[in-house]
Amino acid sequence: MYEKHLEKPASFYPEYPRKSGNQAVTHYCPGCGHGIAHKYIAEALDDLKLTERTILISPVGCSVFAYYYFDVGNIQAAHGRAPAVATGIKRINPHSIVISYQGDGDLAAIGGDEIIHAANRGERLSVFFINNAIYGMTGGQMAPTTLVGQQTTTSPRGRNIHNEGYPIRMCELISALEAPVYVERVSLHSPGGRAKARKAIRKALENQVQGKGFSFVEILAQCPTGWKVSAPDSLKWIEEKMLPYYPVQVFRDKSAEAESWAPPDVTYSDADVLQLIELPLEDDAAPAARPKVAEQYRNPRIKIAGFGGQGVLLLGVAMAQLGMMEGYNVSWLPSYGPEMRGGTAHCHVNISDTPIGSPLVSASTVCVAFNKPSLEKFEKEMASDGLLIYNTSMIDIEPTRKDVEWLPIPASEIASQMGNIRFANMVVLGAYIQKTGLVSMETAIKGLPTFIKAKKLIGENIKALETGAAFVRGELKI
Amino acid sequence: MPRELIKGNEAVVKGAILAGCQAYFGYPITPASEIAEAAAKYFPLVGRTFIQAESEIASIQMVYGAAGGGVRVMTASSGPGISLKQEGISYCAGAELPCVIADIMRGGPGLGNIAPEQSDYHQVVKGGGHGNYRCIVLAPNSAQEMCDLTIKAFDLADQYRTPVYVVTDGYIGQMMEQVNFPTAVQHPKRHDWGVHGDDATRKNLINSIYLDPEELEEHNRKLQKKYVEIEKKEVLVDEYRTQDAELLVVGYGIISRILRTTVDLAREQGVKVGLLRPVTLWPFPAMRIQELCERVRAIQVVELSNGQMVEDVRLAVEGRKPVKFYGRMGGSVPSAQELLGVIRKL
Numbered sequence: 001m002y003e004k005h006l007e008k009p010a011s012f013y014p015e016y017p018r019k020s021g022n023q024a025v026t027h028y029c030p031g032c033g034h035g036i037a038h039k040y041i042a043e044a045l046d047d048l049k050l051t052e053r054t055i056l057i058s059p060v061g062c063s064v065f066a067y068y069y070f071d072v073g074n075i076q077a078a079h080g081r082a083p084a085v086a087t088g089i090k091r092i093n094p095h096s097i098v099i100s101y102q103g104d105g106d107l108a109a110i111g112g113d114e115i116i117h118a119a120n121r122g123e124r125l126s127v128f129f130i131n132n133a134i135y136g137m138t139g140g141q142m143a144p145t146t147l148v149g150q151q152t153t154t155s156p157r158g159r160n161i162h163n164e165g166y167p168i169r170m171c172e173l174i175s176a177l178e179a180p181v182y183v184e185r186v187s188l189h190s191p192g193g194r195a196k197a198r199k200a201i202r203k204a205l206e207n208q209v210q211g212k213g214f215s216f217v218e219i220l221a222q223c224p225t226g227w228k229v230s231a232p233d234s235l236k237w238i239e240e241k242m243l244p245y246y247p248v249q250v251f252r253d254k255s256a257e258a259e260s261w262a263p264p265d266v267t268y269s270d271a272d273v274l275q276l277i278e279l280p281l282e283d284d285a286a287p288a289a290r291p292k293v294a295e296q297y298r299n300p301r302i303k304i305a306g307f308g309g310q311g312v313l314l315l316g317v318a319m320a321q322l323g324m325m326e327g328y329n330v331s332w333l334p335s336y337g338p339e340m341r342g343g344t345a346h347c348h349v350n351i352s353d354t355p356i357g358s359p360l361v362s363a364s365t366v367c368v369a370f371n372k373p374s375l376e377k378f379e380k381e382m383a384s385d386g387l388l389i390y391n392t393s394m395i396d397i398e399p400t401r402k403d404v405e406w407l408p409i410p411a412s413e414i415a416s417q418m419g420n421i422r423f424a425n426m427v428v429l430g431a432y433i434q435k436t437g438l439v440s441m442e443t444a445i446k447g448l449p450t451f452i453k454a455k456k457l458i459g460e461n462i463k464a465l466e467t468g469a470a471f472v473r474g475e476l477k478i
Numbered sequence: 479m480p481r482e483l484i485k486g487n488e489a490v491v492k493g494a495i496l497a498g499c500q501a502y503f504g505y506p507i508t509p510a511s512e513i514a515e516a517a518a519k520y521f522p523l524v525g526r527t528f529i530q531a532e533s534e535i536a537s538i539q540m541v542y543g544a545a546g547g548g549v550r551v552m553t554a555s556s557g558p559g560i561s562l563k564q565e566g567i568s569y570c571a572g573a574e575l576p577c578v579i580a581d582i583m584r585g586g587p588g589l590g591n592i593a594p595e596q597s598d599y600h601q602v603v604k605g606g607g608h609g610n611y612r613c614i615v616l617a618p619n620s621a622q623e624m625c626d627l628t629i630k631a632f633d634l635a636d637q638y639r640t641p642v643y644v645v646t647d648g649y650i651g652q653m654m655e656q657v658n659f660p661t662a663v664q665h666p667k668r669h670d671w672g673v674h675g676d677d678a679t680r681k682n683l684i685n686s687i688y689l690d691p692e693e694l695e696e697h698n699r700k701l702q703k704k705y706v707e708i709e710k711k712e713v714l715v716d717e718y719r720t721q722d723a724e725l726l727v728v729g730y731g732i733i734s735r736i737l738r739t740t741v742d743l744a745r746e747q748g749v750k751v752g753l754l755r756p757v758t759l760w761p762f763p764a765m766r767i768q769e770l771c772e773r774v775r776a777i778q779v780v781e782l783s784n785g786q787m788v789e790d791v792r793l794a795v796e797g798r799k800p801v802k803f804y805g806r807m808g809g810s811v812p813s814a815q816e817l818l819g820v821i822r823k824l
Contacts, residue, residue, distance in 0.1 A: 052680060084543065085543035085546070088503065088540035088545075092549050268525055324481070331655050357814070362815060
């Protein structure tokens with residue numbers, strides 16, 4: 001037993017070929033706590049038989065070179081980002097055991113956001129957090145965990161609560177979240193403390209093996225170099241200075257009752273994938289013969305405008321969809337963003353025999369105005385001989401352009417009489433189809449379910465189309 | 479072939495799934511949010527991963543982690559978010575991790591606005607983050623290309639082990655057009671350099687740190703060699719009516735669509751104009767511009783920016799012909815007629 005105890009864990013490389021200089025020893029300072037923490041992790045990986053499937057995320061800080069030592073899959077991460085990197089690799093390798101190993105500056109300062117959110121998502125990770133109250137690698141600067149009054153190179157007069165605030169207690173913060181399964185603070189200062197640390201590390205790994213969610217072990221560790229004390233005194237330093245502020249205890253342990261979970265392992269056939277992402281394998285071939293279209297209505301450049309909520313953008317999508325189904329090149333470009341939220345909305349639609357250059361409609365050949373401001377704004381930019389469709393239900397003036405064709409239609413009233421003012425856009429679409437013949441009513445009825453997603457409304461929308469068409473034919477009495 | 483009227487932003491997501499992208503990590507931002515929304519809708523349905531990260535910084539680091547696993551992975555954002563992602567993109571370039579980043583550009587600087595601009599050119603084409611690296615930058619100008627170039631971006635990223643941008647403006651992202659989607663679903667093999675959490679890949683290391691100056695210089699030289707190869711092999715350019723052109727206009731994204739109409743308008747007036755559209759912003763089609771520059775009288779560059787790509791055109795032309803610039807900013811987009819006026823002054 002005694003001999004075995006001195007054996008280097010198999011989860012460590014026997015020597016460290018990735019390291020320059022003496023490859024038989026670590027880069028850590030004499031008396032540093034990292035070596036002990038590393039050893040407990042490596043021994044646990046051996047005993048739990050996890051070495052082959054473990055991935056270690058090395059942080060930035062003194063443990064930036066943790067990958068020198070662990071004979072596991074290794075990823076080195078940017079400063080503070082280890083929990084995000086760990087999230088990425090764990091999600092695509094759910095079977096793997098992912099360890100995120102971080103120091104205090106890395107985890108609690110620059111990476112404060114990443115650790116809180118990985119914990120809050122309940123990522124199935126084992127996080128080992130080395131708290132030594134100082135930035136070691138960069139030469140002894142203040143950490144978020146530096147104690148009040150503690151002198152560092154960037155708190156030369158001691159940490160002052162009025163300038164730097166108080167040290168952060170990460171276990172307490174993380175155990176305030178709902179998702180974490182296991183949160184414990186341990187210390188390396190004494191044999192008893194180290195025994196608890198060894199046990200906590202194992203538990204955090206076992207939890208991950210069982211798919212139990214986020215486990216977080218904070219390890220109070222000595223930094224004799226940074227603290228400028230001897231190695232033996234560094235143990236006393238933990239006991240006297242750190243333990244009063246950072247109580248060693250279990251903050252959360254739901255390991256027994258937490259649900260074991262892994263993402264379902266399902267494979268999808270190519271046909272399934274195409275269907276699930278709504279790419280129908282069957283092509284809707286364009287009709288062999290398109291409807292004949294009068295010269296002035298061909299290749300329309302359409303501008304549609306109105307209040308947000310009048311179905312302006314949807315009418316544009318409908319026109320583009322039906323144009324595409326008739327075999328034309330089409331484009332639809334919305335006004336987007338805050339304009340859509342309650343203000344005015346407009347969109348540009350092109351339906352063309354030839355490839356579309358600019359999708360922006362500036363000299364429109366068709367203008368649809370649902371309200372007065374839209375008519376006033378957009379009739380001005382119409383091309384001569386264009387078609388101006390305007391909703392007389394909401395426009396009490398006449399257009400000023402005498403060189404364009406007018407199609408006045410009380411679309412909102414027709415829709416209201418049908419029982420829903422929101423059908424006004426489909427009334428206009430029916431009118432446009434009847435007027436121009438650019439698409440057939442048959443195509444419109446067939447294409448309607450692609451832009452009217454609510455199945456129960458399809459029948460009424462078809463009726464709205466037909467009513468709009470009937471109005472243009474003069475068959476509708478208002 | 480499945481055909482759909484679809485927004486450019488959504489075409490990116492369907493293209494990514496067809497390309498075998500396994501994971502999407504993102505953060506909402508206008509005008510790129512439809513990409514995150516479509517990914518949230520479709521990725522889990524087909525057994526892929528979608529996470530809305532806590533920040534742009536975290537999302538690109540999740541990409542770094544998953545890419546380290548040797549699978550196809552992507553994120554998307556717009557200007558302010560791309561600024562935040564630059565840290566992670568530099569790490570991906572340094573660690574030679576393939577990934578795809580879509581940037582749907584909006585107005586800047588600062589919070590700017592959400593209207594279309596092309597002012598991210600410098601930050602995506604010139605490296606953006608710290609260090610000696612380049613990213614391949616593909617610039618679609620239609621919904622069809624939003625799909626096709628996303629798929630190509632994954633292929634290039636894998637081939638060269640490098641981050642690849644798909645960059646366009648808010649208009650191309652928001653616009654709906656018909657897209658003919660491929661029916662092939664790719665099943666890319668996991669890279670054997672990745673960390674898969676198994677014994678076979680246990681010795682692998684994903685890393686961008688080289689402590690020794692000589693080692694880091696060697697690593698950088700290896701990267702530069704790769705970039706030279708990309709410059710030689712991967713330039714893509716689209717031309718319209720350049721055969722007999724006496725004037726050349728250069729633009730990408732929505733501007734190239736408008737310029738195409740302007741070229742037709744100018745030709746109707748007897749002005750022989752041709753359009754060159756860089757499809758790859760990096761590698762930049764400098765050689766082709768040099769060739770065309772021998773034949774044309776002058777070159778007009780149009781951008782939705784203060785003049786960023788024009789610097790690369792001028793570097794290519796080397797003062798042999800006049801290179802004029804016309805730019806709009808803040809979300810103002812010129813009409814074809816407005817640009818005709820600009821060309822008539824050449």
